[in-house]
Amino acid sequence: MRNGEVSYWWQAFGGFPPRRASLPGPLEADVAIVGGGYTGLWTAYYLAGLRPSLRIVVLEAAFAGYGASGRNGGWVTSELPGSRARYARGPGGVAGVRALEAELRSTVDEVGRVCEAESIDCDFVKGGRLSVATTASQLDRLRESVAAIREWGDGDDVYEFLSPAAVRARVNVAGALAGLYAPASARIQPAALVAGIAAAAERRGVDIYEATPVSAIEPCGPPGSAGAGAVARTKFGDVRARSVLRCTEGYTAALPGLRRALLPMNSHMIVTEPLSPQAWEEIGWNGAETLADEAHAYMYAQRTADGRIALGGRGVPYRYGSAVDHLGQTDQATVAALTGVLRRLFPAAASAKIAHAWCGVLGVPRDWCASVTYHAASGMGWAGGYTGHGVAAANLAGRTLADLVAGERSPLTALPWVGHRSRTWEPEPARWTGVHGLYALYRLADRLESEPADSRVRLGEALARVGDAISGIPH
Numbered sequence: 001m002r003n004g005e006v007s008y009w010w011q012a013f014g015g016f017p018p019r020r021a022s023l024p025g026p027l028e029a030d031v032a033i034v035g036g037g038y039t040g041l042w043t044a045y046y047l048a049g050l051r052p053s054l055r056i057v058v059l060e061a062a063f064a065g066y067g068a069s070g071r072n073g074g075w076v077t078s079e080l081p082g083s084r085a086r087y088a089r090g091p092g093g094v095a096g097v098r099a100l101e102a103e104l105r106s107t108v109d110e111v112g113r114v115c116e117a118e119s120i121d122c123d124f125v126k127g128g129r130l131s132v133a134t135t136a137s138q139l140d141r142l143r144e145s146v147a148a149i150r151e152w153g154d155g156d157d158v159y160e161f162l163s164p165a166a167v168r169a170r171v172n173v174a175g176a177l178a179g180l181y182a183p184a185s186a187r188i189q190p191a192a193l194v195a196g197i198a199a200a201a202e203r204r205g206v207d208i209y210e211a212t213p214v215s216a217i218e219p220c221g222p223p224g225s226a227g228a229g230a231v232a233r234t235k236f237g238d239v240r241a242r243s244v245l246r247c248t249e250g251y252t253a254a255l256p257g258l259r260r261a262l263l264p265m266n267s268h269m270i271v272t273e274p275l276s277p278q279a280w281e282e283i284g285w286n287g288a289e290t291l292a293d294e295a296h297a298y299m300y301a302q303r304t305a306d307g308r309i310a311l312g313g314r315g316v317p318y319r320y321g322s323a324v325d326h327l328g329q330t331d332q333a334t335v336a337a338l339t340g341v342l343r344r345l346f347p348a349a350a351s352a353k354i355a356h357a358w359c360g361v362l363g364v365p366r367d368w369c370a371s372v373t374y375h376a377a378s379g380m381g382w383a384g385g386y387t388g389h390g391v392a393a394a395n396l397a398g399r400t401l402a403d404l405v406a407g408e409r410s411p412l413t414a415l416p417w418v419g420h421r422s423r424t425w426e427p428e429p430a431r432w433t434g435v436h437g438l439y440a441l442y443r444l445a446d447r448l449e450s451e452p453a454d455s456r457v458r459l460g461e462a463l464a465r466v467g468d469a470i471s472g473i474p475h
């Protein structure tokens with residue numbers, strides 16, 4: 001089994017792309033974007049389309065797609081990266097949240113449209129999203145979700161409740177008691193998408209400098225001096241620009257002054273060897289749905305275009321001091337746990353070897369709500385904190401940042417995540433203790449909920465509710 005090497009996706013893509021040049025020296029630009037993942041690259045792509053005369057540079061510490069954008073589960077999902085109730089407290093109220101959700105749904109199509117227009121071959125298939133309940137507690141939660149969805153006003157066209165037979169007709173998940181199907185979701189090959197966006201941005205004149213870590217982002221002038229712009233500092237020299245955009249999601253904590261802004265949450269993945277035709281006959285999954293379960297420490301999965309199952313979950317949730325992994329290397333206990341989930345849900349894949357395991361970090365704000373923020377006066381902005389729903393959200397955030405930088409007032413710039421602020425995370429050791437305690441609680445709750453004794457099941461449900469109340473994770 002390969003472990004790390006950033007991700008299986010890069011290996012399947014034929015290895016890392018040829019390394020682009022580093023920043024040649026100090027430089028002046030109109031817009032400097034720090035981070036070459038989906039957020040930074042989509043922003044560059046759309047801004048270059050909107051204002052072709054701007055000099056836009058992307059400064060990337062490793063290579064475009066090194067971060068979560070080249071490692072994720074490949075779900076282009078319209079799920080809200082945050083809480084409806086919290087976003088609704090903004091000036092746009094409930095209508096603003098509905099607008100954000102509608103934009104996220106159409107973003108799935110927008111990603112597909114650009115892939116088509118730019119000839120990005122990333123296995124994009126809009127097969128919808130299927131979440132399955134495999135215990136009575138998960139079924140209760142699924143029913144509660146459906147009731148809340150209907151109360152919110154969304155019908156079957158947005159979320160459809162599926163019987164066990166209807167779940168099996170899509171994907172034969174062992175022990176499925178029911179499912180929830182959302183059509184607005186697509187499956188992709190993440191590395192192919194990020195490589196494609198980088199190339200498309202370059203065709204629009206964007207310069208991408210790799211192996212160029214930014215050590216600090218600072219305003220150029222004294223506080224309040226409008227129009228002076230900002231500076232991104234690197235070992236090769238400073239990049240001064242009218243606008244400097246931080247698009248570093250799970251890696252943000254390493255930048256000065258931002259240690260407690262976004263928590264780098266780990267997510268871990270495994271991928272099988274290609275399954276046999278007989279196994280696929282048994283499993284089905286012919287619609288390329290993105291798949292999850294309703295566990296508290298939930299799993300997410302896709303059937304890859306090359307006939308494998310790629311499956312992810314939380315594992316070790318967080319590293320002390322907001323540290324990040326080395327090249328995506330993950331621990332054996334997490335690989336064993338994810339393999340156990342795979343075998344339980346897909347007995348037909350029980351003998352399939354695990355070909356590759358890896359992990360990465362995603363950015364979690366303290367209130368679990370993503371933000372797109374731009375201060376026109378200082379020229380400094382950022383987007384991220386998508387809490388694991390960043391593939392579609394980063395496209396919408398990129399289009400929104402592009403509008404904000406271009407000074408365009410648009411429906412996107414009025415969305416409730418624009419300018420959304422979250423408080424900072426607790427200092428260590430409280431941060432580590434809290435996150436590890438929470439996921440220990442969730443894992444215990446999942447275990448208890450799958451036991452036969454009713455009292456154990458109820459205890460599991462109660463523990464999970466305590467976890468939800470402490471963490472503030474939106475459901």
Ligand SMILES: Cc1cc2nc3c(=O)[nH]c(=O)nc-3n(C[C@H](O)[C@H](O)[C@H](O)COP(=O)(O)OP(=O)(O)OC[C@H]3O[C@@H](n4cnc5c(N)ncnc54)[C@H](O)[C@@H]3O)c2cc1C
Nearest residue numbers: 035037038039061067068069072073075214360389390391
């Ligand atoms: C294993 C895993 C599975 C996931 N699955 C899904 C999924 O299926 N669907 C979904 O919607 N979301 C998923 N996510 C989340 C999603 O991938 C991310 O939210 C999204 O990719 C974030 O994109 P980004 O560009 O903001 O950040 P990243 O892709 O992390 O990019 C940030 C970039 O900034 C660079 N960088 C960092 N610091 C600096 C610096 N100081 N100077 C210069 N460059 C810097 C990094 O090298 C990196 O390339 C998953 C995440 C992980 C880790």
